[in-house]
Amino acid sequence: MVEVEGYLVLEELYYLTTEDAHIWAKVEDGKVRSGVDDFGQRQMGEVVYVELPSVGDKVEYNKPYGTIESGKATKDLYSPVSGTITEINSKLDDEPKLVNDDPYGEGWIVLIEPSNLDADLKNLLHGDAAVKWMREEAEKAK
Amino acid sequence: MREIRLIEDGSNDAFWNMALDEALMELTPTSTLRLYSWKPPAISIGYFQSLHDEVDLERCRSLGIDVIRRITGGGAVFHDKEVTYSFIMMDYPQDVLESYKLICGAILEGLKTFGIEGEFAPLNDLVLNGKKFSGNAQTRKMGRLLQHGTILLDVDVETMFSILNVPDEKMRDKMISDVKERVTGLDLTSDEVRQALKNGFSEVFDADLVESEVKNDERLLAEEKAKRYASRDWIDRI
Numbered sequence: 001m002v003e004v005e006g007y008l009v010l011e012e013l014y015y016l017t018t019e020d021a022h023i024w025a026k027v028e029d030g031k032v033r034s035g036v037d038d039f040g041q042r043q044m045g046e047v048v049y050v051e052l053p054s055v056g057d058k059v060e061y062n063k064p065y066g067t068i069e070s071g072k073a074t075k076d077l078y079s080p081v082s083g084t085i086t087e088i089n090s091k092l093d094d095e096p097k098l099v100n101d102d103p104y105g106e107g108w109i110v111l112i113e114p115s116n117l118d119a120d121l122k123n124l125l126h127g128d129a130a131v132k133w134m135r136e137e138a139e140k141a142k
Numbered sequence: 143m144r145e146i147r148l149i150e151d152g153s154n155d156a157f158w159n160m161a162l163d164e165a166l167m168e169l170t171p172t173s174t175l176r177l178y179s180w181k182p183p184a185i186s187i188g189y190f191q192s193l194h195d196e197v198d199l200e201r202c203r204s205l206g207i208d209v210i211r212r213i214t215g216g217g218a219v220f221h222d223k224e225v226t227y228s229f230i231m232m233d234y235p236q237d238v239l240e241s242y243k244l245i246c247g248a249i250l251e252g253l254k255t256f257g258i259e260g261e262f263a264p265l266n267d268l269v270l271n272g273k274k275f276s277g278n279a280q281t282r283k284m285g286r287l288l289q290h291g292t293i294l295l296d297v298d299v300e301t302m303f304s305i306l307n308v309p310d311e312k313m314r315d316k317m318i319s320d321v322k323e324r325v326t327g328l329d330l331t332s333d334e335v336r337q338a339l340k341n342g343f344s345e346v347f348d349a350d351l352v353e354s355e356v357k358n359d360e361r362l363l364a365e366e367k368a369k370r371y372a373s374r375d376w377i378d379r380i
Contacts, residue, residue: 019285020236043236045265049190049215064283067189071238072216072266073280074189141237 002131005138008038009131010104014124016080017133018062024104025080025124032081032117035089035108036068036099039137044070047099050077050092050109057085059112061120066109068099077109081120087111144349147174148340149356153181156208156221160186161367163228164213165360167281167288174230175343175351177336183222184208185305188215188279192380194307201305211377212290214279216266219292220302223327225335228290229343238280242266244346245289246278252342256334266291273326293335296327 002009009015015037016023022040026033041047049069059065064076065085089108092098098107114120125133147170151162159178166174185207187196193211196218202209227249235241246262253260260270268276278291299321308314328335344351356364370376 020282022236040236043238045238051190069188069190069215071242071280072188072214072278073238073241073282074213074215075282076284137236141235 004131004134007042007134007138008104009134011127011130013104013130014080014121014126015130015133016062016078016123017125018078020075021062021078023078023080027117027121028111030114030117031086032083032112032114033108034080034110034112036077036103038103039134039141041100041103041107043141044068044073044075046070047096050096050099052088052090052092053085053110055085055088059083059085059110061116061123068096079110079112080124081112081114082116083112083114085110086113144347145172145352146343146347146349147172148351148353149174149176150336150353151176151178151356153179155182156180156184156186156210157368157371158364159184159226160210160212160371161364162356162360163288163290164367165364166228166356167230167283167286169357169360169363170230173232173347173349174228175339176228177339178226178228179224179332180208180221180226182206182208183220184210185218185220186210186212187218189213189281190215190380191218193378196307198305198307205301205305207305209377210371211379212279214281214288214290216277216279218306219277220298220305221292222298222301223296224292224294225332225339226290226292227339228288231287231289232285234287239265241280241287241289242278246276246291248342248346249276249291249293249339250342251346252338252340253328255341256330256338258328258330258338270326270328273324275326275328293339294325294327295330295332295335297321297325299325
């Protein structure tokens, strides 16, 4: 775990860095767990609603699958990989603030069965590259 | 100097108003400020609100008030005597609070040119002498930010509360008197508020406002979207 200007970056994760997506992906037994990264949740402020997809829904790399609201602002949630939703974090219906309190843990949003994992992972930033990117994001936000 | 595209729109129904904001968000090539109003009056609810919890649909129908769900966050708003703006930005602070401060700051700056010294009340309100005169809401999609909001000229609190459902009927009178205490219209004409907004956005964003019509592709997309905004599937979503 690395702290970049106060924002946590986990080296084992992959980050979707298109526009202001700020989405993490974690490969677990061939599946991909995903949520909002620490920088993303901090910029949003307290999350009050998360609209989850349904299990079985198809998702596409860098395309929205849901919506999140914080501070009277809605924002699209983007999928880090293409595939099918196999699990959703239903706890977020009652406790959306888990996205803020534990963005990389209890605040996860979806689990995806990927259909094109190797190719999609090449579009995500990982390790040192993710840390460098986070530094740039933090710099822009100052 | 930068340029902001300016669309001086008139009064439209709720479906067209929200559809055009969304179509512009998708298609406009540059930062865009649109000024408009509502005819007939309308009540809009936030993306995540429950229609039936918030709005007395029968009452709206009998009064000829449009009912619409926004794509932006926040709560129910009664749109009647007001100037509404929408602002689309491509390069914006990711921090939600900072972005409200920036855009609401433009409104405040413009109002100063008419002698009104309002204040920003986080997260998303503007107040004058402690009373709210403007509420604002946002959405962010594909690297673009849409903020729209109202500048109140007058508030018909009785009508507003006659179409809003309240959790406890016994509280309705108290809520009406509270809102009368906490909300105010500005003592300006609609044209003055429009001019104030133009002054403020030009100054704060250091930009020339370039007046523009709605383009054909934007109009066609808005027509498609207006159908969705008017559909039960969308309005009754939650």
